[in-house]
Amino acid sequence: MSVASVPFSLGRLGLIAGNTFLEAVRQKLFLFLLLLAIGLVASALFFREFNFGSSELKFIADFGFGALIFFGSALTIATTAQLFFSEIENRTALTLLAKPLWRAEFVFGKFLGVFAVIGVFCALTIGLMMALLYHREGQLMAQTPEAFEAGRLISYGDLLVVGLLQWLKFGVLTAIVLLIASFSNTNLFTVVTGFFVLVICHLQYLARDAWGNVDNALIGLVVQAMSLIFPNFQLFNLADEIGQGSGVDGDVALRVAGYGLAYIAVIGGLAVYSFRNREI
C-alpha cells in the first residue's frame, strides 16, 4: 500500500509523537538539563547577593527566565537533532517510512513529541520559579509591609504568559532544527547550525536596524533578506516587562503567539517538503 492511498492520519501522528516523547524523557540529556535548570532557578536566592541594580524579586525572575531560555534552547536543539538522527542511524526511519506513513506525519510527529518534552521542561522550571517568587515575596511582605500596600508586586499571570511564549519560541526553534535535520547528514552539523541559527534569530533585529544605515544597495538587500528569512526571537522576550510596573500587553502577547504558531506551521511545512525530497 502506498502513502498516496491512505489519508493523513492524526492517530499515526500521535503515535509517533508519543513514542518521541517517551524516548526523549528517557534520555539522560533531558534529565541532566532539567536538573541543571531547576538547580539554577533554586539557587537564584543565593545569587541575588551579586545583584546591584534591580529589585530582588525582579532579579529572581530574570534569573529564572535566564535558566529557562539557556537550558531550554540547549535542550530543544540537542533533543530534536538526536531524536531525528537516531531514527535515521538506527534505520528505524526506513522501517517506518516503508509503511503507509506520510512524511508529514513523521516530521510533525517528531515535532509534537519534542514540543511536549519542552513543555514539561518549561512547566517545571516556571512552576519552580513561581513558587520561589511567591515564597520570597511572602517573606518580604512580612518584613516590609509598607512596600506592598498595593498588594503583591509580581503578576503571576504574566509569568505564565511569558512562560507560554517561551515555549512557543522553543516550538519555532524545534521546527527550525527539524528543517536543518531534513537536509543535513549528521547530528553534529544539525546541532552546530541550530545554535548558530538561534543566535542569528536573537540578533536579527540588529540587522534590520542596520539596514537603513547601509549605503551599498546590494549589502542592504542581503541584510533585508536576512531579516526576513530568520524569525525575530527577541519578540518573545517579554520577561523584561514583568515587575516593571507595566505588565505584559495582552495585544502584544496575542500577536507574538500568532507569530510563533504561524512560523511553526510554515517552517514545519518546509521541513516536510525538504524531507520528502531526501533519500534515506
Next chain:
Amino acid sequence: MRTGLVVVLGLIAAGIALRPLEGPAWEKIQAKQPQLRLESLKDALGQGVTVGLLGGFRAIVADLFWIRTNAVWEENDLPGTQTSIKLVTAIDPRPLYFWLNGSRMIAYDMPNWRIDKAGGYDVVPEAVKRRFDEEQSKVAVNYLNNGLDFHPDNPLLVLEIANVYLNRLKDVETAAKFYRQASEHPDAPYYAARIYAELLRRLERREEAYAFLTKLHPTLPPDNMMAQAVVVLDRIRELEDELNVPAVKRYRDPNGTPTPPPRMPGLDVDVSDLLPAPVAP
C-alpha cells in the same frame, strides 16, 4: 539546490506575510525596551554583549561585568573603565544604580586619573585641569542623557547631570536649570527644589528665588521630614529680609506660623524688639 531555493523563498515569503503581525508588537516592545535598538548597543557590540542579548541572564551578566568594572576602576584604567561602564548598561540598562555610579566614576574619578597621569596636581596647569574636567564631564553628561532614553520618567538622572555641572564644572547657572527640571517631576526628591532656590540666591536672583519658594512652600507636607517645610519657610524669611519685603506683602504661612515683622535695616534685631511690650490686662 531546488529544495534549498524553495525553502529560502518560503521563509522570505513567510517573513513578508508575517510582518503586519510582527510589526506593531515589535514597535511596542522596542518602545518599552529601548535596549533593543541598535544605537543602544553600538558602544558594546562584540564585547561579550551577545550573552546578555540572548535573552537570558541579562541581570547576572551585567552584575558580573559591573564587578569587572570595579576591578578595572581600581587600577585607574580610564579606557577600560569607560568601556566597561558602557558595556554594563548596554547589557542591562534597567538598574539606575549602574547609570548613577558609572557617571560618577567618569565625572569625578577620571579627571583625577588624567591629572595624575599628566604629572600630578602640582605640575599640571590649571587650564589643563579645567580641560580634563570639562572633557570628562561632557562624557558623563552624554552617558546620563543615554540613561534618560531608558528612564525618561526618572528625576534622579537629571539631578545627577545637575550635580556634575555644579560640583565638577562649578557652572551654577546650568546646574540650576537642571535642578529646576528635576524638581518639576512629580517623583522628584524635595531637596531638588531647595537646591534650585539656593542656586538662584547664589546667582543673585533673589526675587526669583523668593517667588519660587513662596510657591513651593504651600505644596510641602508639614509632617514630612524630607520636605523640610520649616527650612524652606526660614529661607523665605531670610529672602524677605534681604529683599526688604514690607510687612503687608510678606508670605503668610498657610499652616499658621505667624509672619514675623521685617527687620530694621542695619540692625540685627527684630522690629518687634523695639515695640513697646503689650500691656497686661
